[in-house]
Amino acid sequence: MKTRAPLVAAARALAVAVVLLWSLGPIAMIVFAAFTPERDIFASGRSLLAWRPTFEHFIGLWTRWGDFFTALRNSLVITVGATLFAVAVSTLAGYGYSRWRSVFLARSAFALIALRLLPPIVTTLPLFPIVNALGLNDTHAVLIILYAAFFVSLGTMVMRTFIDQIPRELDEAAHVDGAGPWQVLRRVILPLSAQGMVAVAIFVIVYAWNEFLFAFIFTTRKAKTMSLVMSEMIGSLDGVEWGVLFAATTVQLLPVLVFVVLCQRQLIEGLTAGATKG
């Protein structure tokens, strides 16, 4: 590299600053406001110096929106359920598509990818009466199934990409030892595809934890998720309690944010594998 003019370096630094402000500014503002006393939240700049953190909004959330913590538990159950379900189904299918080739398999893989591109809201029209008839309305199960179904396609393609990288010689060695396909999966593939499973899990976790549309249509009371309760807080008729809403947003955001930052590498690998290979 040649020596860069200081002007270029300054421009790059400025660009990075703008990118950071854009990406983190809205998040930082809300998290900061969640710990700021109500009367200071909307006061302009100068009270920043005298900032003392407060937990009053989190206490307010606890006392006045007990619903939110029921919803937090629902979100947790649904996210864990959908993630386990999707990862299990995707791993099986990823193994199938990685290790065997046929026209039927190629066609069905193609169908999986095409179906994933259909808009979720369309499926709610016929599913709504069916879910009601089955008595699944307002249950964890309906959201677990829906969330898993919409990520199995991406999950399968990501898993296939990861399993493709496991040398077939290992399969064959196990095969010589008398292992059938299921034993190969258990003894050879599963121990070596943890990275892929983490990549799939990230997508499902972020999606299931945050999703709004399906929760809005299919849950009313018992199985409400955090996103739904937060939307009720936004639409509250007797005025929005902003501090409490910021606290709720912070509670929802921080766990996934930490998770996304920690699993950055798998997230990037999964996103690129999912988009370019299916």
Add this chain to the structure above:
Amino acid sequence: MSNALSLARTDAPGLLSPASRAALPFVAPALLLMGLVILVPALYVLWLSFHSSTFGVSPTFVGWDNYAKILQDPYFWRSLVNTAVIVLVVVHAELLLGLAMATLFAGGLPGRKVLIACVLAPYAVSEVGAIVMWRTLFDPDTGPVMRALAALGLPPLEWAVTPSHGLVMVALLSVWLHLPFTFVILYAARLAIPIDVYEAALIDGASPWQTFRRVTLPLLAPAILVAMLFRYIFAFRLFSEVWLLTGGGPARSTEVVAVYLYLEAFRYNNFGAATATGWLMVLSSLVLAGFYLRRLYRGMFAGLER
């Protein structure tokens, strides 16, 4: 595979090849799940769109009536135009920003890992959370951005009152939420370009701009196309941002297609119109996906069919 052709030939209708049969137990759960939750409902919507029905009443065949009805509905057209404008603006803004950021980051920055983590942060934010953030930023009385606009002598963004301003807010919010995806795709593709290509350009005396135009851009074209198609398809289903920000109002002026569908189905009890809208959404998604799927199809069947 050496025996791929022979396997393909035995794949007659109703009879699966040995390879297909061996793989079936593994792929069946995925196929069943997606078939039951997505394919069957989608086909059922197609059937319903040619029938008149409400919840609980047995449907009667009405031909193209439902389609005729929505095509004559000015609210449908309004929602379609709104969606098209938002999708075009959002996706292309994301591509430009994503490309600029990928180029910036690929140039080598100190603490790149931390910076990328920061850029990915909005990916972790829910739609509802993003609404809370952007509403606060653009609050008419107290929002920091509104204050900044006023300080600069610029007019405020009256997103709650003026329909076009509401759509601007939706677009801003969507770009913010989905830029991490576009960025990651473009950045990964940019990193995959071998360094010698740039060394060669440097030796030839190319300016940074020429290098970008003649080297980076053409080599990134496939990734740009993939990112663009994916974002077209996903932006087209836009629902929550609009629903939570404006609810489609004032006076149904900021509806997008998904919001129109929801309101027709669940509020105005107009199930026929909703199913016709739904199937039009499926069709447009498939048309958009067509380019992407065709390329993929060729790749998948390479060596399998004669």
